[in-house]
Amino acid sequence: MELVEVDGQDAEVFERFYNLRDAVRREAEFPSGLGLEEARVLMADQHSDMRADGLALVDGDQWLGIAWLDWWLQENTHLVEVEIAVAAAYRRTGVGSRLLEAVIERATQDGRRLLSGMILGDAETGESAGTAFAAKHGFVRKLVELHQVLELPLSEERLADLDQPVDGYEIVQWREHTPDEWVEQFAEALSAMSVDVPTGELDQEPARWTPERLREAEARRLKQGRFCHTTVAVDKDGQLAAYTQMGGGTGDPGRLYQWDTFVRPEHRGRRLGLAVKVPNFRSLQAGLDRPAVLHTWNAITNAPMIAVNVHLGFRPVAQRTDWELEI
Ligand SMILES: CC(C)(COP(=O)(O)OP(=O)(O)OC[C@H]1O[C@@H](n2cnc3c(N)ncnc32)[C@H](O)[C@@H]1OP(=O)(O)O)[C@@H](O)C(=O)NCCC(=O)NCCS
Structure with missing residues (x-):
């Protein structure tokens, strides 16, 4: 048996690595994750904020298991995901234990003190082989997230019912490239979202977004073949008060994601979350040529966000728990 290092440069090696990971992910009723090329670009390219690589345990021609690693470079440099x-x-x-041992060795060599992992589990209990494995190895559960899905497209009638524009705010939308006039405010809103999003007991620092980092992320997304629809609400003074982002990739056209939704604290309580989501649904659906499933994850303590999603018709399908191990 040998450990093979994977860095995304050799397409054939990467494909075996990816296929094993993807087959395991597809055991879930509602699988999620990057497509082959999206994942390869992420691993093979240089980024200023993160790098990704992997390990595989191989026996002759048999690939037994893999570990995917994300190393954060600007913040969270104390941990490896x-x-x-x-x-x-x-x-x-x-x-699994053998791979974990190798990961701990590499993380320690790199001066990291924490391993962090997200594990899928049953919708009611959150438990799975993964959680049993993590607990056995001394990982501690730090955050519980609810995985909700919504079947798209929503009918025009349903959208009309849900659509409630809020007086005093203008809706602005864009696709892959944030218009120059919004870059500063949007980077600031992404940072504020990262501070505010509930992270339970996780030992994690919020991300600090700058216009440069935003542009880099946009270029990466394009190169990966991913797409993103953004809708923002702007108040009378030109302040970006709320935003939401949804999109997908090349992996599976029937799989879409509801990413961030954020309302600035001083604008909360006016149903701006819904006011940005509904126009974003319209934009996302306009490009759909088949039925799709929209996925989202929220901390179970984030009652307001989960309530908005239930109102929109999302239903819970699984729990995702986040675990940490001090090394
Ligand atoms: C979780 C996973 C990686 C474990 O891999 P594995 O090679 O079977 O793990 P190991 O054989 O090294 O198991 C080590 C110990 O973990 C615990 N464990 C692992 N799977 C378990 C299960 N299904 N039920 C209960 N305990 C389990 C046991 O204590 C086990 O020791 P034992 O077999 O001597 O009782 C594997 O089940 C998997 O790929 N699951 C889907 C993906 C996933 O959840 N990954 C989570 C990690 S990020």
């Missing part, structure tokens, strides 16, 4: 996936036929034979 890890995802371990073991081929179904090789579970409970120590493969």
Whole structure:
């Protein structure tokens, strides 16, 4: 048996690595994740805010399990995010433990003191093989998130019912490239969202967005073949009061994501969350050529966001728990 390092440069090696990870992800009723090329670009390219790489445990021609690692470079330089996936036929034979050992060694060598991992589990209990594995290895559960889905498209009638513009705010929309006039305010809103989003007991720092970092993320998204629809609400003084982002990628055209929704604290309580989401649905749906499932995750303590989603018709399908291990 040997450990193979994966960096995305060798397309054939990356494909085996990706296929194993993707097969494990597809065990979920509502799988999510990047498509092959989206994931390869993320790993193979240089980024100023993160790098990704991987390890595989291989026995001759058999790939037994993999670990995907995200190393943050600007903030959260104390941690490594890890995802371990073991081929179904090789579970409970120590493969996951062997990979975890190798990850700990590499993280320690890099001066990181924390491993962090997201694990999927049952919608009611949150439990799974992954949570049993994490607990066995001393990881501590720090955040519980609800995974909700909504089938699209919503009918025009339903959208009309949900559509409630808020007086005093103008709706502005864009696609892959934030218009220059909004870049400063939008980067600031992304940073504010990162501070405000509930992170439970996680030992994590918020991301600091700048116009340069925003432009880099946009260019990366384009290169990956991903797409994003943004809707913002702007008040009478020209302040960006709320935003929402939805989109998808090349992996599976039937799989879409509701990413951030953020309302600045001084603008909360006016149903601006809904006021930006509904126009964004219209924009997202206009490009749909087939039915799709929209996925979203929120901390279970984030009652206002979950309530908005339930109002829109989202239903819970799984729990995702975030775990940490001090190394
Ligand atoms: C979680 C996962 C990586 C474990 O891999 P594995 O190779 O089977 O793990 P190991 O054989 O090293 O198991 C080590 C210990 O973890 C615990 N464990 C692992 N799977 C378990 C399960 N299904 N039920 C209960 N305990 C489990 C046990 O204590 C086990 O020791 P034991 O077999 O001697 O009882 C694998 O089940 C998997 O790929 N699951 C889907 C993806 C996932 O959830 N990944 C989470 C990590 S980010």
